[in-house]
Amino acid sequence: xxxxxxxxxxxxxxxxxxxxxxxxxxxxxxMKDFTVELQHWVNEDQFRDIYALGQLVPGPxxxxxxxxxxxVAAIPGAIIAFLxxxxxxxxxxxxxxxxxxxxxxxxxxxxxxxxxxxxxxxxMLAGTISIARTAITGDSEQIQICLALAAIVFVILYxxxxxxxxxxxxxxxxxxxIFLR
Amino acid sequence: xxxxxxxxxxxxxxxxxxxxxxxxxxxxxPKISLREIFLTFLAIGATxxxxxxxxxxxxxLVEKKQWLNDDSFLEVLEISQTLPGLNATNMAVLxxxxxRGWPGAVxxxxxxxxxxxxxxxxxxxxxxxxxxxxTLNAVLKGVGAASVGLLLAVTLQIGRRQLEHRLxxxxxxxxxxxxxxxxxxxxxxxxxxxxxxxxxxxxxxxLPHKAxxxxxxxxxTD
Numbered sequence: 001x002x003x004x005x006x007x008x009x010x011x012x013x014x015x016x017x018x019x020x021x022x023x024x025x026x027x028x029x030x031m032k033d034f035t036v037e038l039q040h041w042v043n044e045d046q047f048r049d050i051y052a053l054g055q056l057v058p059g060p061x062x063x064x065x066x067x068x069x070x071x072v073a074a075i076p077g078a079i080i081a082f083l084x085x086x087x088x089x090x091x092x093x094x095x096x097x098x099x100x101x102x103x104x105x106x107x108x109x110x111x112x113x114x115x116x117x118x119x120x121x122x123x124m125l126a127g128t129i130s131i132a133r134t135a136i137t138g139d140s141e142q143i144q145i146c147l148a149l150a151a152i153v154f155v156i157l158y159x160x161x162x163x164x165x166x167x168x169x170x171x172x173x174x175x176x177x178i179f180l181r
Numbered sequence: 182x183x184x185x186x187x188x189x190x191x192x193x194x195x196x197x198x199x200x201x202x203x204x205x206x207x208x209x210x211p212k213i214s215l216r217e218i219f220l221t222f223l224a225i226g227a228t229x230x231x232x233x234x235x236x237x238x239x240x241x242l243v244e245k246k247q248w249l250n251d252d253s254f255l256e257v258l259e260i261s262q263t264l265p266g267l268n269a270t271n272m273a274v275l276x277x278x279x280x281r282g283w284p285g286a287v288x289x290x291x292x293x294x295x296x297x298x299x300x301x302x303x304x305x306x307x308x309x310x311x312x313x314x315x316t317l318n319a320v321l322k323g324v325g326a327a328s329v330g331l332l333l334a335v336t337l338q339i340g341r342r343q344l345e346h347r348l349x350x351x352x353x354x355x356x357x358x359x360x361x362x363x364x365x366x367x368x369x370x371x372x373x374x375x376x377x378x379x380x381x382x383x384x385x386x387x388l389p390h391k392a393x394x395x396x397x398x399x400x401x402t403d
Contacts, residue, residue, distance in 0.1 A: 015368070017265065017266065019265060019367050019368060019371060020265045020266055020267065021264075021265050021371065022262065023262075023266075023268055024267050025332060025335075025336070026367075027367065029360050029361065029367070030366065030367040033364075033366070045318075046312065048321070048322070048325045049308065049312075049318065049322075049325070050305070050308070051325060051328070052322075052324035052325045052328065053304050053305060053308060053321070055324055055327075055328045055331075056301075056324065057230075057296075057297040057300040057301045057304065058226060058227050058228055058229050058230050058296055058297045058300070059226045059227075059229060059234075059269060059293060059294055059296060059297025059298070060234070060267045060268075060269045060297065061328075062267055063294070063298055063301045064301065066298055066301050066302050066305060067301060067302075067304070067305030067308065067309075070302065070305045070306065070309065071305075075302075078305070082294075082298060086266075086267075086270055086290070086294060089264070089265045089266025089267070089270065089271070090266060090270055090271070090274045090286070092264055092266065093260070093261065093264050093266055093270075093271040093274050093275055094274050094275065094278045094286050096260065096264055097257075097260055097274075097275045097278060097279075098278070100260050107384030108379075108383075108384060110382075110384070111379050111382045111383050111384055112263065112379055113259070113263055114382040115352075115375070115378030115379035115380075115381065115382045116263065116375065116378065116379075117344070117349070118344055118348075118349040118350070118352035118353045118356070118378065119352060119353075119356050119374055119375060119378055120339075121336060121339060121340040121349075121356075122352065122353040122354070122355070122356025122357040122360070123356055123357075123360060123370075124332070124335075124336040124339070124340075125336055125361075126356070126357050126360035126361040127332065128329060128332040128333050129357075129361045130361070131325065131328065131329055131332060132329045135322070135325030135326050135328070135329050136326060136329065137322075142322075145326075146322070146325075146326035146329075147326075149323060149326040149327050149330065150326050150327065150329040150330040150333070151330060153326075153327045153328075153329075153330025153331055153334070154329075154330035154331075154333050154334050155330075157330065157331060157334035157335075158334040158337060158338065164230065165331050166230035168327055168330075168331065169324055169327050169328060169331065170324075171327065172323040172324050172325075172326060172327025172328070173320045173321070173323045173324045173327070174320075174323070175323045175327075176319045176320050176321070176322045176323015176324065176326070177316060177319050177320045177323065179319075179323070180319040180323055181315055181316060181319040
């Protein structure tokens with residue numbers, strides 16, 4: 001392990017942390033660019049697998065950065081990636097939270113919120129496409145199965161009754177075990 | 182379980198002394214211990230599977246603990262969603278800070294993230310040494326495909342609520358095309374589309390005259 005790679009981890013994930021407007025999904029394309037294309041820390045299949053691991057644990061699925069850090073520099077890498085991704089945005093949150101009420105009723109506060117709402121939705125769609133590009137792969141039969149899985153989950157969650165998405169994620173894992181081997 | 186921050190020196194909230202004291206708990210309210218903040222967020226962090234952490238937070242913070250009322254919960258949520266970072270961690274540090282200043286923020290942060298972080302580290306180590314296990318790959322592939330459906334559903338649910346006007350849809354489209362198809366780096370997208378979007382939704386009453394009332398002017402009330 002060298003300090004250069006730890007520093008890169010800290011730098012990359014801190015940048016992503018500050019850019020994560022609207023949550024983790026917004027930075028997925030950038031995270032893939034940085035970690036797969038630019039730094040070659042993981043390959044595209046590993047990125048998909050690691051994202052899937054993030055879905056299986058409680059808490060934010062962006063805890064996946066820990067596994068990317070682990071791939072780069074074992075436990076120290078995991079810790080640095082975690083701190084890099086979660087600490088900067090939290091510091092910004094506390095700092096802003098304390099001055100936020102100064103801007104109560106400021107029309108610009110509303111303007112910022114209104115302006116960023118559609119940007120966040122656009123970024124989330126981009127994040128969805130980014131994951132879809134890596135998650136829906138394989139030969140044509142596998143692609144069809146993956147598409148079917150994604151479609152079923154979407155229809156149930158979007159049109160169906162309220163249910164815990166974690167169950168559908170687990171069901172996806174079981175379906176993968178049966179159909180995608 | 183060891184709780185790193187359950188035993189702080191009884192420092193006053195001097196970090197926040199120069200700040201507006203909106204974050205101080207109401208006078209006369211008993212001080213909530215850091216241990217309790219940590220354990221409360223630990224419980225949320227350990228059980229909030231599959232996203233939707235806001236629902237868990239509300240049920241715990243507003244209904245069970247009554248640390249926040251509905252209005253202050255919404256206010257904290259609004260800040261969390263506007264700022265960079267994840268809702269879950271932003272909420273944890275903001276509520277922790279509201280209750281006990283910086284030590285409270287740290288307690289909330291650690292409680293929220295430690296369960297998932299520990300678990301994913303274990304899974305990650307197992308994964309790293311079984312990266313070519315076919316069964317594991319198949320399971321994760323299924324999870325990945327299912328999460329595409331989940332992401333799309335969440336995104337459209339949020340989008341459906343927020344986007345009522347053509348201007349919104351245009352901003353969504355521009356952002357999406359720039360990131361997904363033109364592959365413009367995220368910082369550049371945020372620094373260009375962001376100011377333009379804010380400008381388009383600028384406070385219009387400050388304008389000397391308003392030529393036409395676009396539909397989005399109605400939004401100024403919400």
